[in-house]
Amino acid sequence: MTITLLLVDDHAMVRRGLQVFLATQPDLKVIGEAANGQEALDQTAKLRPDIILMDLHMPAMDGIETARQLRVSHPATQIIVLTSFSDQDHVLPAIRAGIRGYLLKDVEPEELVSAIRKVHNGQVELHAEAAGQLMKMMSDPAAENSGPGAGEANPAVAAVNPAAAEDQLTPREREVLGLIACGMSNKEIADALVITEKTVKTHVSHLLGKLNVADRTQAAIMALKNGWTR
Secondary structure (H helix, E strand, O other): OOOEEEEHHHHHHHHHHHHHOOOOOEEEEEEEEEEOOOHHHHHHHHOOOOOOOOOOOOOOOOOOHHHHHHHHHOOEEEEEEEEOOOOOHHHHHHHHHHEEEEEOOOOOHHHHHHHHHHHHHOOOEEOOOOOOOHHHHHHHHHHHOOOOOOOOOHHHHHHOOOHHHHOOHHHHHHHHHHHHHHOHHHHHHHHHOOOOHHHHHHHHHHHHHHHHHOOOHHHHHHHHHHOOOO
């Protein structure tokens, strides 16, 4: 299966470098480019890429607002942020906006390719510094209510009673949720629990509904935030 990609960065040299490298991967195909968020919205509507590699700082519309709009208009397209910033003011709004990957531009080429494949398979891929910012937010309630986007609804930490939500989960659903939070795909979870992938999908569907979250990323963040990981 070929994974189609849209490159979004206001620097042409960055886009060109990514395109040249990604062309060496037999299962990856760059099908379009954009220099700002508005172009990204237009190109996504036209090309329907599987994955968008996107910078955060761009003219016309930045990466955060672009991700918010794409989550609504094209939820099947997954977004990986590729940026130079790993501070809380960038990481947390990006996660709130629904991105599935957060990488820094100094990432090793092999790590970038691996992240693209993992996100395409339903996993979440965060750079260590980005993950550290997320963990800081989880351990510090004040951090969750500060910085850009703090006043908006955050589906990644849905407004439900954590104890009540966890009590609704069956033991197997809790187990599946813990493995989702570890970044495992449905196939990897099936192998780990010695069950079928179809059964895993059923558990995932049920737990998303019980936790009142829209996708695996939100469920994983809720699990980490409330200490439900295995």
